[in-house]
Amino acid sequence: MDRLLNVMTFFSVSLIALVLFSVRRSHIRVEYSVSWLGAAVTLLLLSRSRNTLEWLASMLQLTYAPLALLFLVLLVFLVVFYRFSVIISELKDANIALAQKVAILEYRIESVPNNEKVKSTGA
Amino acid sequence: MMAPSGEAPLLIIVPAYNEEGAIAQVVREIQEAQPGVPVLVIDDCSVDSTAALARRAGAHVLSLPHHLGLGGCVQAGYKLAYELGYEYVIRVDGDGQHDPRDIQKIYEVLLKSRCEMVIGSRFVNGDGNHTSLARSLGIRLFRLILRPILGKPVRDPTSGFVGVNRAALAVFSRSFPLEYPEIEALVVLQRKAFRFEEVPCQMRPRRAGKSSITAVKSFYYIIHVLLGVFVNILKYEGRRKRG
Numbered sequence: 001m002d003r004l005l006n007v008m009t010f011f012s013v014s015l016i017a018l019v020l021f022s023v024r025r026s027h028i029r030v031e032y033s034v035s036w037l038g039a040a041v042t043l044l045l046l047s048r049s050r051n052t053l054e055w056l057a058s059m060l061q062l063t064y065a066p067l068a069l070l071f072l073v074l075l076v077f078l079v080v081f082y083r084f085s086v087i088i089s090e091l092k093d094a095n096i097a098l099a100q101k102v103a104i105l106e107y108r109i110e111s112v113p114n115n116e117k118v119k120s121t122g123a
Numbered sequence: 124m125m126a127p128s129g130e131a132p133l134l135i136i137v138p139a140y141n142e143e144g145a146i147a148q149v150v151r152e153i154q155e156a157q158p159g160v161p162v163l164v165i166d167d168c169s170v171d172s173t174a175a176l177a178r179r180a181g182a183h184v185l186s187l188p189h190h191l192g193l194g195g196c197v198q199a200g201y202k203l204a205y206e207l208g209y210e211y212v213i214r215v216d217g218d219g220q221h222d223p224r225d226i227q228k229i230y231e232v233l234l235k236s237r238c239e240m241v242i243g244s245r246f247v248n249g250d251g252n253h254t255s256l257a258r259s260l261g262i263r264l265f266r267l268i269l270r271p272i273l274g275k276p277v278r279d280p281t282s283g284f285v286g287v288n289r290a291a292l293a294v295f296s297r298s299f300p301l302e303y304p305e306i307e308a309l310v311v312l313q314r315k316a317f318r319f320e321e322v323p324c325q326m327r328p329r330r331a332g333k334s335s336i337t338a339v340k341s342f343y344y345i346i347h348v349l350l351g352v353f354v355n356i357l358k359y360e361g362r363r364k365r366g
Contacts, residue, residue, distance in 0.1 A: 096191055096301070100199040103165075103187045107203065 004066045005047045008073075012044035035083050039076045046072060133160050133230060134209045136200035138193060139217030140167040143176055149219050150180035156223040163203065164217065167196040173217070194301035205289070205296040213286040221284045225324040229286040232322050239291040239317035240309075242277070243284030243324035257341040264345065265306055268352065273313050277321065280306045284324055291317060300355070306348050310355040 019036045022028040028036075046053060046069055056072070057065040135153050139146050146164065153162050164177035168190040178184050185203055187196060197214060204212045211233055215221045225243055232241045246262075258281065265280045283305055287295065294315055300307035312319065 096195045096198075099188050099191055100195065100202055103185050103199055104203050104206065107183075107185050 005050070005053075005069070008043055008047035008069060012040045012047060015040040016044070032084075032087070035080045039080050042076055043069075043073060132209050133157070133211045133213065134204045134207075135160055135162045135226065136197070136204065136212055136214050137162060137164045137177075137182070137217045138167065138196040138200065138214065139164050139169065139173050139177065140190070140193075140196070141169045141171050141173060142217040143169070143171040143173050145219040146173050146217050147176045147180040149215065149217055149223070150177055150182045152219075152223040153215060153226065154181060157226055163200055165196050165200045167191060167193075192302055194299055194304040197304060198295060198299035201287075201292055201295045201299065205292045209292070210289045211286060212292055214283060216283045220327050222325045222327055225284065225322075228322045228324065229284070232320050233286045233288055236318075236320050237288075238320045239288055239315075240312055240319040241286040242279060242282050242319060242321045243286075244279035244282055244321040245324060245326040246278040261341065261345055265348070268349070269306070269309065272352070272356065273309060273319075277309065277319070279321065280309060282324075300351055303344055303348050303351070307351040307355050310352050314355065314358075 016037060019028065019033050019040065023030055023033045050065070053065045053068050057063075057068040060068055060071065062068050062071075135157065137146070137149060137153070142149075150162055150164065153160075162182040163185060164174070164182045165185045166174040166177065166187065168187050174184050174186050185199060187199060191199070200214070201212060211230065213226055213229055213233075215223060215226065221243065229241045229243050232238070262279065262281055266277060269277050269280055285305070285308075291312060294311065294317075295308065298311060300311070309319065
């Protein structure tokens, strides 16, 4: 059990380091790093709190406490994935609306006679 | 463009993606069938000469900056038509399967019936030629599912040969299904208590290119559309309003 918990601790610390590094290099925006940091810190705390894990295992009627940790890992990451699915959907909607707007604006600009364009730019 | 003119201004929109083999002929046939009516080809970021050939054939071209898929492509046309003040829009596919001589039938029913949508159907008085077995089975399934949802039978729910009036245009400009939009669009209209009619139309074989719905995709298509139909029935409109 200790080895598994130590591995989870190492994994959580690595994840926190990776996310912070990515935020610093602007690979992940700060607002999207919060979910990952929250998940990693939760795992870190649980992997270092044997009593909480044993309590959780008894609540879930699991005879082997580390299974509770694996269950939580699954749950936490499902929530994170769900959150990112929502974000991706919103971005896709925004992206489509933006592409349509760009196309319509380009079309309208091309429809303006050349002499009108020259007047409006003051050339 | 191309401001609408006359008492019932009509715009023909043609969504097209890599249709260089058919698009010029489609545009010319529409112009012959409906002289004086503007034709807008919405080029879904084709990698071939679709846009150039459509322009050369006399169409206006709305070029999307990247590939959006059929729903996003058609909606872009609806948005532009709505912004420009068109009262009626009829969609004709860019692959040449729709006979532009049927546009007049759809337009007349749009004007007379005051329905929000008129569907050119290959199964009303028609034999449904040029429809694959997989698609025929899919159509039968969707007829069964849509009957209680729409409150009336629809014979050709997958038809892309569709005319809409300004009320439907207003709705579709704001909210339009992205992939495989025909069936979901019917449910979107039903939620607004809008009406639709079907008119008999002929379907021709594709002039060029391949259908986007292959046999492999058929199963995904059915699952996707079924899910889309039920999601549209349950849809919360709040998020859309923000856009």
